Amino acid sequence: MEELNSEILLELLDAREFKKLKEKLENMHPVDIVEVMEEVGERQRVLMFRLLAKEEAAEVFTDMNSDMREDLINALTDSELEEVMEEMYVDDTVDVVEEMPANVVDRLLKATDEETRKKINALLQYPEDSAGSIMNIEYISLRKEMTVEEAILKIRQVGINKETIYTCYVTEKKKLIGSVDVKDLLTVGESRLIEEIMDENVLCARTLDDQEKVAAMIEKYSLVAIPIIDHENCLVGIVTVDDAMTVLQDEATEDISIMAGVTPNEDSYFGTSVFQHAKNRALWLMLLMLSATVSGEILAHYESAMAVMPILITFIPMLMGTSGNCGSQSSTMVIRGIAVGEIEFKEFFKVVFKEIRIAILVGLMLAVVNGIRVYIMYDQDIMLAIAIGITMIAIVCMAKCIGCTLPLFAKKIGLDPALMAAPLISTIMDTCTILMYFAIITAFFKL
Amino acid sequence: MEELNSEILLELLDAREFKKLKEKLENMHPVDIVEVMEEVGERQRVLMFRLLAKEEAAEVFTDMNSDMREDLINALTDSELEEVMEEMYVDDTVDVVEEMPANVVDRLLKATDEETRKKINALLQYPEDSAGSIMNIEYISLRKEMTVEEAILKIRQVGINKETIYTCYVTEKKKLIGSVDVKDLLTVGESRLIEEIMDENVLCARTLDDQEKVAAMIEKYSLVAIPIIDHENCLVGIVTVDDAMTVLQDEATEDISIMAGVTPNEDSYFGTSVFQHAKNRALWLMLLMLSATVSGEILAHYESAMAVMPILITFIPMLMGTSGNCGSQSSTMVIRGIAVGEIEFKEFFKVVFKEIRIAILVGLMLAVVNGIRVYIMYDQDIMLAIAIGITMIAIVCMAKCIGCTLPLFAKKIGLDPALMAAPLISTIMDTCTILMYFAIITAFFKL
Numbered sequence: 080m081e082e083l084n085s086e087i088l089l090e091l092l093d094a095r096e097f098k099k100l101k102e103k104l105e106n107m108h109p110v111d112i113v114e115v116m117e118e119v120g121e122r123q124r125v126l127m128f129r130l131l132a133k134e135e136a137a138e139v140f141t142d143m144n145s146d147m148r149e150d151l152i153n154a155l156t157d158s159e160l161e162e163v164m165e166e167m168y169v170d171d172t173v174d175v176v177e178e179m180p181a182n183v184v185d186r187l188l189k190a191t192d193e194e195t196r197k198k199i200n201a202l203l204q205y206p207e208d209s210a211g212s213i214m215n216i217e218y219i220s221l222r223k224e225m226t227v228e229e230a231i232l233k234i235r236q237v238g239i240n241k242e243t244i245y246t247c248y249v250t251e252k253k254k255l256i257g258s259v260d261v262k263d264l265l266t267v268g269e270s271r272l273i274e275e276i277m278d279e280n281v282l283c284a285r286t287l288d289d290q291e292k293v294a295a296m297i298e299k300y301s302l303v304a305i306p307i308i309d310h311e312n313c314l315v316g317i318v319t320v321d322d323a324m325t326v327l328q329d330e331a332t333e334d335i336s337i338m339a340g341v342t343p344n345e346d347s348y349f350g351t352s353v354f355q356h357a358k359n360r361a362l363w364l365m366l367l368m369l370s371a372t373v374s375g376e377i378l379a380h381y382e383s384a385m386a387v388m389p390i391l392i393t394f395i396p397m398l399m400g401t402s403g404n405c406g407s408q409s410s411t412m413v414i415r416g417i418a419v420g421e422i423e424f425k426e427f428f429k430v431v432f433k434e435i436r437i438a439i440l441v442g443l444m445l446a447v448v449n450g451i452r453v454y455i456m457y458d459q460d461i462m463l464a465i466a467i468g469i470t471m472i473a474i475v476c477m478a479k480c481i482g483c484t485l486p487l488f489a490k491k492i493g494l495d496p497a498l499m500a501a502p503l504i505s506t507i508m509d510t511c512t513i514l515m516y517f518a519i520i521t522a523f524f525k526l
Numbered sequence: 527m528e529e530l531n532s533e534i535l536l537e538l539l540d541a542r543e544f545k546k547l548k549e550k551l552e553n554m555h556p557v558d559i560v561e562v563m564e565e566v567g568e569r570q571r572v573l574m575f576r577l578l579a580k581e582e583a584a585e586v587f588t589d590m591n592s593d594m595r596e597d598l599i600n601a602l603t604d605s606e607l608e609e610v611m612e613e614m615y616v617d618d619t620v621d622v623v624e625e626m627p628a629n630v631v632d633r634l635l636k637a638t639d640e641e642t643r644k645k646i647n648a649l650l651q652y653p654e655d656s657a658g659s660i661m662n663i664e665y666i667s668l669r670k671e672m673t674v675e676e677a678i679l680k681i682r683q684v685g686i687n688k689e690t691i692y693t694c695y696v697t698e699k700k701k702l703i704g705s706v707d708v709k710d711l712l713t714v715g716e717s718r719l720i721e722e723i724m725d726e727n728v729l730c731a732r733t734l735d736d737q738e739k740v741a742a743m744i745e746k747y748s749l750v751a752i753p754i755i756d757h758e759n760c761l762v763g764i765v766t767v768d769d770a771m772t773v774l775q776d777e778a779t780e781d782i783s784i785m786a787g788v789t790p791n792e793d794s795y796f797g798t799s800v801f802q803h804a805k806n807r808a809l810w811l812m813l814l815m816l817s818a819t820v821s822g823e824i825l826a827h828y829e830s831a832m833a834v835m836p837i838l839i840t841f842i843p844m845l846m847g848t849s850g851n852c853g854s855q856s857s858t859m860v861i862r863g864i865a866v867g868e869i870e871f872k873e874f875f876k877v878v879f880k881e882i883r884i885a886i887l888v889g890l891m892l893a894v895v896n897g898i899r900v901y902i903m904y905d906q907d908i909m910l911a912i913a914i915g916i917t918m919i920a921i922v923c924m925a926k927c928i929g930c931t932l933p934l935f936a937k938k939i940g941l942d943p944a945l946m947a948a949p950l951i952s953t954i955m956d957t958c959t960i961l962m963y964f965a966i967i968t969a970f971f972k973l
Contacts, residue, residue: 106727110747234712244709245692245750261708262691265681280553298775300557301768303692303750320767321748327771328745331778332862338782339858339948340851348863349873353880357887360855367851368892372899374843382836389829392839396821396956399843403850404787404814404949408807411786415779416795426796433800440804445815452819501786501948502851509843 085115101130109138125154137166145178161190170215173202210293211286214307214316219247223274253313294323338500367506374509381517384526402478402512403505409482414496434483442475466523532562548577556585572601584613592625608637617662620649657740658733661754661763666694670721696724700760741770785947814953821956828964831973849921849959850952856929861943881930889922913970
C-alpha cells in the first residue's frame with residue numbers, strides 16, 4: 080500500500096499530470112483518498128474524483144462526510160452520478176440518502192434504477208438506530224437440498240457483488256433455518272448436501288433490535304456477520320462486523336460525551352459548528368449552574384459558624400472536590416459496566432456492598448493522610464484533624480453510594496445511565512458535602 | 527440457538543441427567559456455557575466441563591476468566607488437559623499461559639507437544655500490548671505461481687484448522703507480497719494464476735506496533751484481518767477483526783477509567799477485588815485532595831474581602847462547578863477526538879480557536895441567565911450581577927482553553943491524554959476560578 084502523501088498528489092494535480100495522478104490513486108485505499116480530498120479545495124476534489132475508476136469512485140463517495148458528498152453531487156453530471164450509484168451497495172446508498180437534503184435526494188433517486196429504488200425505500204422505513212437501518216441486504220442464501228458443489232457454483236455466480244460471502248444462510252420459504260461457513264463448503268466433499276453440513280443453531284437478531292445490542296452480540300460471539308430476520312422470521316439482511324465496530328465506537332463516543340455533560344451529535348469534532356458545539360454544551364452547564372446555587376445558599380446559611388471559626392472555609396474546596404471525584408469514579412465504573420453488559424440492575428446490592436467497602440478503605444486512607452496534614456499545618460489541633468477526618472469518611476461513603484446507585488436507577492427507569500456521570504454527580508455531591516460538613520462540624524464544636 | 531437457561535441446566539445436573547445435559551450443551555454457544563458456569567460451584571463446573579465435546583471444551587476453556595481457568599486446570603487430569611490443549615489455537619494458549627502462575631504454566635506446557643511449545647515461547651517474547659502479542663499464527667499462505675485450483679485445494683487441505691481463511695496471503699521467501707480474498711478465488715477461473723489475481727497493495731502492520739494502532743487500522747479500512755510482518759518483512763501472523771474489536775472496547779474502557787481518575791486494570795468490575803479497587807482509586811483522590819488544599823488556602827486569604835461582603839461566598843460553588851464542567855467538556859471532546867484519530871497536535875490552534883469561540887457564546891449565555899437571577903434574588907444589585915457576569919465569561923473562556931490544551935500537550939510529551947480529564951481539570955479550575963473571582967471582585971468593588 081502506498082504511503083499517504085497528499086503533497087505529491089497535490090503537486091501532480093497542480094501540474095495537471097492526470098495520468099500519473101490516476102496511477103497513484105489506483106494504488107491507494109479509498110479511505111486514504113478521502114483523507115487527501117479533505118485537504119483540497121472543492122474544484123480540485125471534483126477533478127480528483129473524476130479520475131477514479133468506477134468502483135473506487137463509489138467507495139470514495141461512500142466514505143466521505145456528508146458536506147463533501149453534497150458538494151460533489153452538485154458538481155457531478157447526471158450520468159456521472161448514475162455511474163457512481165450503480166456501483167454502490169444498497170445499504171450505503173441508504174446511509175447517503177438519509178443525510179441529504181430533499182432536492183439532492185431527488186437527484187440521487189433519479190440516478191438509481193427502479194429495483195434499487197424500491198429496496199432503498201424499504202430500508203428507509205426502519206427506525207434510526209435499529210438493526211434494520213444498518214443491515215446489508217446483499218448476502219448469499221442457499222437451499223438445504225443443494226449439494227456443496229451447487230452451493231459453490233452459486234457463490235461463483237452471484238458472489239462477486241456481495242460485500243460478505245463468508246457465511247451463507249440457508250433459507251426455506253424465506254425463513255432462516257441454518258448457516259454454512261464458506262470454510263466448511265471448501266473443506267468437505269463436494270457431493271455432501273447443505274442440509275447435512277449446515278449449522279442449525281444460528282444466532283440471529285431482529286430488524287427492530289437496537290443496533291447497539293446487535294453490535295454487542297457480534298462482539299460477544301466473535302461473529303463476522305449476523306443474520307437479521309423480520310417479524311415473520313424471514314431473513315431480510317445481515318449486519319457485518321465492520322458496521323458493528325463502527326456502532327460500538329460511536330456508542331463509546333456518545334457515552335463519553337454524555338458523561339462530560341455534552342449532548343452528543345453524530346458529526347465529528349471539527350465537523351460540528353461552533354454554534355452547535357455551544358448549544359450541545361450550554362444546556363447542561365445552565366442546569367448545573369442553577370443547581371449549584373443551592374450549594375451557595377446553604378454555604379451562606381452557615382456564615383455565622385464560619386465567622387466563629389474562619390478556618391472552616393479552607394476545607395470546603397478539598398471536601399467538595401474529593402466527594403465529586405469519589406462519586407464520579409463510582410458512577411463511571413458502573414456506567415461502563417452497564418454499557419459493556421457486565422452490570423445489571425439485579426446486581427444492585429452486590430454493587431452497593433462493594434462500593435461501601437471500597438469507600439471505607441479509601442475514606443480511611445484519605446482521612447489519615449489529611450488528618451496528619453491538618454495536625455501539622457494548623458497548630459497541632461487534634462480535634463480539628465479528627466472532625467475533618469470523620470467528615471472525609473462520611474462524604475466518601477456517601478459519594479460512592481450515590482455514585483453507584485444513580486446510574487443503576489437511571490437504567491431501571493429507561494434513562495441513559497451515562498447521564499449520571501461526573502457533572503451531575505459532582506453538583507449533587509457539592510450540596511451533600513456542604514450539608515454533611517456543617518452538620519458534623521457544628522455538632523463537634525457545638526457552634 | 528437455544529435460549530440461555532441456566533436453571534434447566536442446573537436441574538439436569540442435580541438430577542444427574544448427564545445425557546440430556548450433554549445434548550443441551552451441544553446446542554449452546556461456548557460463550558453462553560461460560561456464563562452458566564460462572565453461576566455454579568466449582569465441582570459442578572468441572573462436571574459440566576467433562577461433558578463437553580473436545581472442540582467445544584477448548585473454546586469454553588478459552589472464553590472463561592483466569593480464576594475459573596486456574597481452578598479447572600487443578601481439577602483436570604493430565605490427559606484431560608492434554609486433550610484440551612490439543613484443540614486450542616496457539617494464540618489463545620499464549621493468552622492463557624500469560625495469566626497463569628508458574629506451577630500451572632509448567633503443567634500446561636507439559637500438556638502441549640514440542641512444536642506448539644516452541645511457537646508459544648516465540649509468541650511470549652512480544653511485549654504486552656504489541657500486535658505480536660495478540661496475533662494469530664494460523665493463516666493460509668499461498669505462492670504466486672499457484673493456480674486458483676491449487677490454492678483452493680490447499681485451503682481444503684489445511685484450512686479446517688485455521689481460525690480465519692477468508693484472506694489468504696501470498697508470500698515469496700516468507701516475505702509478504704500480496705493477498706487474495708477467498709471471494710476472489712471462488713469467482714475467477716480455476717486456471718488463473720494467484721500472481722494475476724492477487725492484490726499487491728496489502729495493508730500490513732508490524733509485530734511491535736501498538737495493538738491499538740493495529741485495531742484502529744482494521745476499523746478504518748473495514749478489514750477482516752491484517753497481516754503482521756516482522757523486522758525482516760516476513761509474514762509471521764495475522765490480527766483478526768474480533769480481536770481488534772476487543773482491543774478497541776478495552777481501550778475505550780481504559781480511557782473512561784482514566785478520565786474518571788481511576789487507574790485502569792484489565793479485570794472486570796466484579797472480577798477486581800475491593801482492595802484493588804480502593805488502590806486504583808486512592809492514588810488520584812489523594813493527589814487531587816492535596817492539590818485542592820491550595821484552593822482552600824487561597825480562599826482563606828480572601829477572608830477579609832468576604833467579611834466585608836459576605837454574599838461573595840454564595841457564588842463560589844456555582845463558579846467552581848461551572849468552570850470545572852466547562853473545562854471537562856472541552857478536555858473530554860479533545861481526548862476522544864485524539865483517541866479516534868480525528869484531532870492531532872498540529873491542529874492545536876484550530877482547536878483553541880474553536881474552543882474560544884464556543885466559550886464566548888456559552889459564557890455569554892450563562893452570564894446573562896445568571897445575571898438575571900442575581901439581579902432578581904439580591905435586591906436588584908446591578909453591579910453585583912455585572913461583576914458575577916464578567917467573572918463567569920472569564921472563567922468559562924479560561925476553562926475551555928485549559929481544558930482543550932492540556933490533552934494536546936499530554937499527547938505531545940507522550941503522556942496519555944485521558945489523564946487530563948474531569949478530575950484533574952476541575953481541581954485546576956477550582957484554584958484558577960477562586961483567583962480569577964477575587965481578582966475581578968476586589969477590583970470591581972475596590973475591596
